[in-house]
Amino acid sequence: MIDREQVLHVARLSRLRLTEEEVDTLTGELSSVLDHVDKLAEVDIEGVEPTSHVVPLENVLRDDVPVPSLDRDVALSQAPDPHDGAFRVPSPQAEA
Amino acid sequence: MSTEYEAVIGLEIHVQLSTRTKMFCGCELSFGDDPNVHTCPVCLALPGVLPVPNRTAFEYALKIGAALDCELATVSTFDRKNYFYPDNPKAYQITQAARPFAVNGKLGDVRIHHAHLEEDAAKTIHTGGSGRIKGSDASLVDFNRGGTPLVEIVTEPDLHSGAQVREWGQLLRATIKQLGVSDVNMEEGSLRCDANVSIRPVGSTELGVKTEMKNMNSFRFIERGIDAEVARQKALLEAGEPVVQETLHFDPATGELHSLRSxxxxxxxxxxxxxxxxxxxxxxxxxxxxxxxxxxxxxxxARRYEDLGVSEQAALLLSFETEWAGYFEEVLDAGDSLEPRVVANWVTGELSAELRRQEDRPLADSNVPPASLAALIGLVARKKISHGAGKTVLEEMVSTGADPETVVADKGLEQISDSGELEKIVLQVIEENPKPAEQVRAGNEKAIGALVGGVMKATQGRADGGEVNRLLRQHLGL
Structure with a gap:
């Protein structure tokens, strides 16, 4: 079970502003998602190494050789509010 | 009765690796370029991209782990650290939490808890208001730095004062510099240090509530910041108030500590x-x-130099600067059985001071080849010239590159070896300075300095200080 406080906490961490109704809905929905995932707890994992990746690969590394970067215009083309070559965003302080 | 407190300090040091490219993509590393000219779909976190670790970054990391005497992990994995902030477009930072590449190390007398690899955040500039984060209305994000490989070194809480943190920090910086894996330039941010500070009654083994001091950009400031924070915590506890866990910024200009929003x-x-x-x-x-x-x-x-008889201070100075250490060893090799202790003192003392005095010249531009300094030190050691005259010669050598023997001959600096001649001068100085002479006779030994100075002046520094002292004491009845 997940309670309202936990929903609000996660919302704050994600900088989401939720209405009262959304909090109620999410409290129920997230709880059922967690219950579903909780089924995994029934599996016996005694002696099983933690899996960090499902593909049996290791040491996929890249040589330290530069490749061309994006043109800045291209990089900024999806930015809603570019300014002086930078991505301008609302101050993180302003929403706190 | 007041309680005695001790400070308990642990450090988290971020070292930017000097690879050519970023940790997980092939964008070039840079410093001071125009914003956002080194970005790609990976470091901008566009959908559908995959990170691939930089092999050289991993190799550099292993070198740091080895130099810090760590156990190097046989299996090392990456984790996501989730936080939502404009400097991190994925909303998580790739780091190592469960299985970092190195654990359980030691440098000097400080234990290393672990060291892990991660990616640096982008640079944000807060605009409007005062330019500081508080009161700003917008932030400009530059992703050039985003994704730079970082090694974070986390110590055990083994440090106990600001001064100890400064000294140990300098040792760490010198060590990493020696490895050639980072510029370790604190002003440019390629070495950054956070400190966790708490205090506890002396003898207690429990840890007090800690505060975190962020991003101080010189070890001098770190020393002052930690001292200020330790004093603040003591004052709180003595007033019966609790220390609150928070993140602090130390302003070196005002000496004040400000609380930061986490x-x-x-x-x-x-x-x-x-x-x-x-x-x-x-x-x-x-x-x-x-x-x-x-x-x-x-x-x-440093240990090897101390074993040679070099003073601890000079050994540390030399060890922290490879260039100076190399020079010291060359002087030693060029000299004819010179004492390492004496050579180290000339290099880190007289030569270093003279270079600073003459336009703050770097060692590389000094006019003094190691063999010349060795010759000069030899002249002083064999008492051909006095130590004071040696300094005069060195001044000339640094400014013109002259050979020490030539300077000694030109300036007539050869030490007065005729003790009869020196004795005459000593007697004359005593006669001309009745006041200090009387004070010395009356038991004030410190007053002898004025007489030594008088003899040195009269001989233009050509007298052996020890001999002058001996003669003065003899004639003043000491």
Missing amino acids: KEEAHDYRYLPEPDLVPVVPTQEMFDEARNSLPELPADR
Whole structure:
């Protein structure tokens, strides 16, 4: 079970502003998602190494050789509010 | 009765690696370029991209781990550290939490808890208001730095004062510099240090509530910041008030500590394994390369110099600067059985001071080849010239590159070896300075300084200080 406080906490961490109704809905929905995932707890994992990746690969590394970067215009083309070559965003302080 | 407190300090040091490219993409590293000219879909976190770790970054990391005497992990994995902030477009930072590449090390008398690899955040500039984060209305984000490989070194809480943190920090910086894996330039941010500070009654083994001091950009400021914070915590406890866990910024201009808003409340980072990256299992070759390629590290070098009889202070100074250490060894090799202690003192004392005095010249531009300094030190050691005259000669050598023997001959600096002649001058100085002479006779030994100075002046520094002292004392009845 997940309670309202936990929903609000996660919302704050994600900088989401939720209405009262959304909090109620999410409290129920997230709880059922967690219950579903909780089924995994029934599996016996005694002696099983933690899996960090499902593909049996290791040491996929890249040589330290530069490749061309994006043109800045291209990089900024999806930015809603570019300014002086930078991505301008609302101050993180302003929403706190 | 008041309680005695001791400070307990642990450090988190971020070292930017000097690879050519970023940690997980091929964008070039840069400093001071126009904003956002080194970005790509990976470091901008556009949908559908996959990170691929930089092999050289991992090799550099292993070198740091080996130099810090760590156990190097046979399997090393990456994790996501979740936080929502404009400097991080993925809303998580790729780091190592569960299985970092190195654990359980030691440098000097400080234990290393672990060292892990991660990616640096982008640079944000807060506009409007005062330019500081508080009161700003917008932030400009520059992703050039985003994704730069970082090694974070986390110590055990083994440090106990600002001064100790400064000294140890300098040792760490010198050690990493020696490895050639980072510029370790604090002003440019390639070495950054956070400190966790708490205090506890002396004798207690429990840790007090800690505060975190962020991003101080010189070890001098760190020393002052920590001292200020320790004093603040003591005052709180003595007034019966609690220390509150918070993040602080030390302003070196005012000496004040300010509370910062944390990026994430209560550091709830919800770590999870990074499913986009497979484990790194270093080959034996990689381990061997990391361990066997280590140069002589500053701590070992300092110990070797001290074993040669060099003073602790000079040994540390020399070990922290490879260039000076190299010069010192060349002087030693060029000289004819010179005492290492004496040579070290000339190099770190007289020569260093004279270079600073003459336009703050770097050692590389000095006019003094190691063999010339060795010759000068030899002249002083064999009492051909006095120590004071030696300094005069050195001044000339630094400014013109002249040969020491020539300077001695030109300036007539050769020490007065005729003790009859020196004795005459000593008697004359005593006669001309009845007041200090009387004071010395009356038992004030310190007054002898004025008479020594008088003799040195009269001989233009050509007298041996020890001999002058001996003669003065003899004639003043000491």
